[in-house]
Amino acid sequence: MQLTTTQWPLPDVDDRLIIEFDMFGVQPVDGDIHAGWHEWHSAPDLFYTPLHGGVWVATRADDIHEIMSDDERFSNHGVALIRESGGTRFIPGELDPPIHTAFRKVLNPETSPRRIRAFEESSRKLCINLIEEIQGRRECEFRAAISEKMPIYNFLFFMGLPLEDAETLLPHSNTIVHDHDMTAFAAALEALHAYVDARIDERLENPLDDFISRLLSATIEGRPIAREEVRVTVLNVMLGGLDTVTGSMGFFFNFLARNPDHRRQLAENPSMIPQANEELFRRHAIFNTGRLVKNACEWKGITLRENDLILIPGALHNLDERKFPNPLKVDFERRDGPHITFGVGIHRCLGSNIARMQLKILLEEWLKRIPEFAITAGGEVKAQSGRSNTVTHLPLSW
Secondary structure (H helix, E strand, O other), X not given: OOOOOOOOOOOOOOHHXXXXXXXXOOOOEOOEHHXXXXXXXXXXXXXXXOHHHOEEEEOOHHHHHHHHHOOOXXXXXXXXXXXXXXXXXXXXXXXXXXXXXXXXXXXXXXXOHHHHHHHHHHHHHHHHHHHHHHHOOOEEEHHHHHHOHHHHHHHHHHHOOOHHHHHHHHHHHHHHHHOOOHHHHHHHHHHHHHHXXXXXXXXXXXXXXXXXXXXXXXXXXXXXXXXXXXXXXXXXXXXXXXXXXXXXXXXXXXXXXXXXXHHHHHHHOXXXXXXXXXXXXXXXXXXXXXXXXXXXXXXXXXXXXXXXXXXXEHHHHHOOOOOOOOOOOOOOOOOOOOOOOOOOHHHOOOOHHHHHHHHHHHHHHHHHHOOOOEEOOOOOXXXXXXXXXXXXXXXXXX
């Protein structure tokens, strides 16, 4: 199965630039999926894979940053690495200026510092409850116990939706982010559309002071927002928010379970957690997004065709030794420049501050209660690449 349903013709380039690379099949090195990504720095700076319909792959930080930032040549219509143009695009993730700017003007206040402060107390209470529920067991499978639950519960609370809806939403959101079978992708997306449609109907009948109700009353460039635009905006916020945080939690705790010096540094100096989080975000990038070439252009001697797709993996930016010396090393004092785990420029992740808040809360509350923990003896950690990188299984003991 393919990310895009149409096989794109091979470009007319040197055969050495045609490499079979599967973004869903990156192999971990000593259990480290990001070290597996890092191995692809041995490939050319830009190469073409015929897999998944045909996609260019940028491997170096400077190129990835420039492509991600250049709205003149590269369109966000290719974010999900799907070339077909039919259907409504995710908002704001798949939009380009100027309409992107109009939607961000409406959405940015939803993640303002004031709203996040109001949300933080409830998020902390939820986190404490989840930790204390398992603390006495002396072990857990971290994804099932914490990293899958906390983000979806926080999302539902933030949206003003019932927490019990988590069981309905999680399987579908996981399929969309991690499954390259387009039939499964389409079925999961249809299910989420139906869920959001039902919530929109409820808010139209009984408006509340919540995200969906405020969005329904918004105006875009002087006109009322369309119902379909509300639906795909809610879906974008859901999918973007859940997997970033779930993946980051898994990678952070996998690292800390294996590195007691780093773990004790944070347990003994919790004021370091925000700074440490940025280094952990750098070391463990989540999203592998794309761009669509707007018009044929030259890129460092290579001709890019109109509607070519380009994969710009966050891990290949954040682990590029040309930008970050000794990139696989986690150094909480690192000062090598910003990571792009949350994107750059106008397309910076709408919910990045919410994600940072959740990771900060989790580390603070977990390390207060469980400062010493490790991978369960004989346990297997499983990680997966795809549209995003994530830890699918993480057995911990303390």
